[in-house]
Amino acid sequence: MKQLISLNVNGEVCDVAVEPNKTLLEVLRNELQMTGTKEGCGGLGQCGACTVIMDGKAVNSCLVLAMDARDKEILTIEGVATGGKLHPIQQAFLDHWAIQCGFCVPGIVLSAKALFDENPHPTEDEIKTAIAGNLCRCTGYAKQKEALLAVAGRQGKEGEK
Amino acid sequence: MRKKFEYFEPETIEEAISLLVKYKGQARLFAGGTDLLPLMKQEVVSPQYLINIKKNPGLDYINPDNGKGLKVGALTTLHAIETSPVIREKCGILAQAASKVASLQIRNIGSIAGNICQGYRCWYYNQSHDWRKFWAPCYKRGGDICYADKGAKRCQNMVLRSDTAPALIALGAKVKLVGEDGERVIPIKDFFEKTGNRLRGDEILTEIQIPDQPPHACGVYLRWSPRRALDYPVVGTAVIMEMDTENSLCRNIKIIFSSVAPVPFEVDEAEDFLRGKKIDSDIIDMAAQIVRDSVATKAIKFGDHSADYKTTMAGILIKQSIEDCLKLAK
Numbered sequence: 001m002k003q004l005i006s007l008n009v010n011g012e013v014c015d016v017a018v019e020p021n022k023t024l025l026e027v028l029r030n031e032l033q034m035t036g037t038k039e040g041c042g043g044l045g046q047c048g049a050c051t052v053i054m055d056g057k058a059v060n061s062c063l064v065l066a067m068d069a070r071d072k073e074i075l076t077i078e079g080v081a082t083g084g085k086l087h088p089i090q091q092a093f094l095d096h097w098a099i100q101c102g103f104c105v106p107g108i109v110l111s112a113k114a115l116f117d118e119n120p121h122p123t124e125d126e127i128k129t130a131i132a133g134n135l136c137r138c139t140g141y142a143k144q145k146e147a148l149l150a151v152a153g154r155q156g157k158e159g160e161k
Numbered sequence: 162m163r164k165k166f167e168y169f170e171p172e173t174i175e176e177a178i179s180l181l182v183k184y185k186g187q188a189r190l191f192a193g194g195t196d197l198l199p200l201m202k203q204e205v206v207s208p209q210y211l212i213n214i215k216k217n218p219g220l221d222y223i224n225p226d227n228g229k230g231l232k233v234g235a236l237t238t239l240h241a242i243e244t245s246p247v248i249r250e251k252c253g254i255l256a257q258a259a260s261k262v263a264s265l266q267i268r269n270i271g272s273i274a275g276n277i278c279q280g281y282r283c284w285y286y287n288q289s290h291d292w293r294k295f296w297a298p299c300y301k302r303g304g305d306i307c308y309a310d311k312g313a314k315r316c317q318n319m320v321l322r323s324d325t326a327p328a329l330i331a332l333g334a335k336v337k338l339v340g341e342d343g344e345r346v347i348p349i350k351d352f353f354e355k356t357g358n359r360l361r362g363d364e365i366l367t368e369i370q371i372p373d374q375p376p377h378a379c380g381v382y383l384r385w386s387p388r389r390a391l392d393y394p395v396v397g398t399a400v401i402m403e404m405d406t407e408n409s410l411c412r413n414i415k416i417i418f419s420s421v422a423p424v425p426f427e428v429d430e431a432e433d434f435l436r437g438k439k440i441d442s443d444i445i446d447m448a449a450q451i452v453r454d455s456v457a458t459k460a461i462k463f464g465d466h467s468a469d470y471k472t473t474m475a476g477i478l479i480k481q482s483i484e485d486c487l488k489l490a491k
Contacts, residue, residue: 020166020168023162023198042289043199044203045198057240057270058269059269060195063198063270065191065198065213067168068213111265133264135391
């Protein structure tokens with residue numbers, strides 16, 4: 001039976017009626033029409049395209065039941081750019097040609113944002129660990145790593161890896 | 162998920178247990194959900210009742226146990242364990258094992274109890290319903306064949322692929338199980354049987370108890386998988402070594418292998434060989450051969466990885482583990 005729940009998405013409170021078997025991913029895309037978050041692997045938590053930030057941590061929204069997303073602060077890709085201005089991660093992805101088809105990008109941007117929000121100067125290994133759960137079928141990850149290293153460097157000492 | 166279920170959010174363990182009893186066999190506990198939800202989406206399991214135990218306060222903790230070790234609450238996330246300073250200091254092998262699981266996204270919501278209690282995996286059975294329906298049913302689905310082991314006369318239940326289980330076995334950890342008749346604490350090495358874990362239908366794993374380790378013990382967990390993230394381990398190795406560094410002697414050693422066979426196992430022969438010996442590269446090579454001989458008798462093929470391959474990898478991982486322990490001991 002459907003239940004009315006409140007979700008806090010990108011700072012706004014939304015009320016939706018959901019069955020308990022609906023995941024946060026399905027509610028974001030189907031009820032809230034926020035299609036920036038993607039489904040890439042049939043909802044098995046194996047690709048990271050559905051990554052959102054929940055209470056400061058990157059999670060696979062395909063593995064979060066909507067019922068469990070109540071009382072949590074959720075950030076999706078739609079909430080990353082603010083005041084019409086791209087986030088430094090997004091800008092770096094453009095500057096470094098880190099986008100081909102773009103399908104993985106919302107997930108990677110959010111995984112990276114969760115990292116940078118906690119640690120503005122991550123090492124290369126820390127960056128790799130943060131995005132290890134995000135698959136990209138187009139780019140081979142090199143440009144994305146370059147873009148994220150640039151963001152890490154820009155926020156800290158130049159040339160530091 | 163196509164199938165619907167009734168959903169509960171009990172606020173106490175007792176309430177959760179009474180729901181498990183009331184809906185015997187048709188209910189599933191829902192913690193992190195990173196094992197259960199994919200199984201439900203593939204229709205490998207289809208519970209009619211889902212019991213969300215995350216609303217229980219107080220199952221998420223890492224506490225000292227009166228100077229006798231640590232107590233870890235069942236719902237502590239894998240990420241909390243991987244980053245916990247006290248776990249890294251007192252039982253670093255568990256932090257290493259937790260850090261290797263899946264991806265950061267999964268470790269942020271997956272619980273330690275869920276990783277321990279995860280369903281054993283079969284390369285045939287853990288596929289989507291739509292994929293499986295093209296094959297004649299296996300034993301588990303009421304048929305008369307095991308696709309994972311063609312010669313088998315019954316369901317083989319395949320392999321526990323947990324990373325934290327072998328580390329906890331090496332640490333000598335215990336698990337607390339709470340059910341309708343009360344609670345019991347059993348060594349985690351006895352928790353895993355070939356046909357599944359020993360959790361009864363009315364029980365919940367609420368706590369993991371890790372004893373203090375000997376003062377000069379060093380632990381290393383290594384695993385091999387095709388990719389460095391997202392894959393289940395093909396071979397997992399947990400080694401805890403207690404060194405007498407002055408004399409380079411191995412005082413004591415625990416060697417546990419996992420994902421090779423249905424349940425993790427200890428390689429007593431290699432432990433007996435290494436105990437009391439001065440560790441050099443010849444000794445390590447001989448120990449690796451003993452490990453390979455032991456693993457070869459137990460390893461089973463899983464998907465693309467043959468028993469031979471797993472045996473070879475076991476030999477490589479044990480050498481690396483011992484060398485890493487030696488480095489940590491210095």
